[in-house]
Amino acid sequence: MEAVSLPAALELAAGGGVGLGPEKRAVLGTSLPLLQRDYRFQRVRFWGCIQGVRGVYYLAEGLGPDRAAPRSRLYSLNCVEWSLLPPATKEMVVLAGKLKGRFQGDPSFEYDYTEINAEDAERLLEDGKEPIIKEETRLVATIEQIDSAVGIVPRGAFVKTPLGSVHENRNFEGLSLMEAKKLSSYFHFTEPVNLKNKTLLEKADLDPSVDFLDSLEHDIPQGSWTVQLEKGGTVVVLRSLLWLGLTFYHVPVTKQYGYVYFGTGEKNLDLPFML
Numbered sequence: 001m002e003a004v005s006l007p008a009a010l011e012l013a014a015g016g017g018v019g020l021g022p023e024k025r026a027v028l029g030t031s032l033p034l035l036q037r038d039y040r041f042q043r044v045r046f047w048g049c050i051q052g053v054r055g056v057y058y059l060a061e062g063l064g065p066d067r068a069a070p071r072s073r074l075y076s077l078n079c080v081e082w083s084l085l086p087p088a089t090k091e092m093v094v095l096a097g098k099l100k101g102r103f104q105g106d107p108s109f110e111y112d113y114t115e116i117n118a119e120d121a122e123r124l125l126e127d128g129k130e131p132i133i134k135e136e137t138r139l140v141a142t143i144e145q146i147d148s149a150v151g152i153v154p155r156g157a158f159v160k161t162p163l164g165s166v167h168e169n170r171n172f173e174g175l176s177l178m179e180a181k182k183l184s185s186y187f188h189f190t191e192p193v194n195l196k197n198k199t200l201l202e203k204a205d206l207d208p209s210v211d212f213l214d215s216l217e218h219d220i221p222q223g224s225w226t227v228q229l230e231k232g233g234t235v236v237v238l239r240s241l242l243w244l245g246l247t248f249y250h251v252p253v254t255k256q257y258g259y260v261y262f263g264t265g266e267k268n269l270d271l272p273f274m275l
Contacts (some may be wrong), residue, residue, distance in 0.1 A: 009256075044062050057139060088143070199272050
């Protein structure tokens with residue numbers, strides 16, 4: 001969610017009963033613009049919250065000119081003081097994916113990896129690394145997992161230039177109400193996988209400058225998204241059943257859209273059995 005429109009955006013995505021209190025909204029309204037100035041980001045977005053046992057992580061991300069470039073992610077425990085997180089690596093995501101249970105809310109908390117996977121712990125010792133994972137590492141990996149799996153944008157909101165960079169589409173005026181209710185009108189804002197497997201005949205009707213991402217209609221498992229009309233039918237809201245707490249909103253025929261996460265940072269592994 002864009003920092004400049006955070007109060008209105010939180011209202012639009014609040015149908016699930018989660019959100020921020022007036023005090024936290026006011027503090028974020030002051031600290032996020034300062035964050036943008038201090039780190040010289042082109043844009044700053046409020047990403048959401050991960051609720052720990054002893055504390056809450058408030059998360060933001062800084063963006064540069066190329067929207068497809070790696071994002072700078074930051075966390076705060078009080079919405080005032082922000083700390084920059086290290087970039088996520090594949091190794092981080094794999095290791096953190098094997099951790100179970102709630103976050104503690106303490107970035108210095110250490111998980112003993114030997115209790116999870118003895119073979120991997122032994123390999124880490126052979127490589128001269130401690131078989132310990134800090135919660136800060138798990139936090140980075142979890143944000144990366146959520147963004148890759150359920151971070152979405154409406155079709156046409158971004159364009160890909162011939163040089164490969166991705167920018168906001170200035171001509172995007174929102175989806176029509178009819179289109180906004182279709183899963184095929186929303187794309188995963190990450191490196192496409194299914195698109196590469198399409199035949200030339202299937203790609204013939206696609207616009208390469210707009211249709212360069214994977215749509216939600218083929219997500220596995222089927223039924224992992226809910227689409228609802230809220231605010232008297234004026235707002236389309238998508239919620240992920242795979243990562244409970246992720247809410248995306250779009251006001252049809254306007255440029256207003258975004259997503260926010262309020263949850264525990266745990267993947268719903270029981271979803272295939274619930275559908």
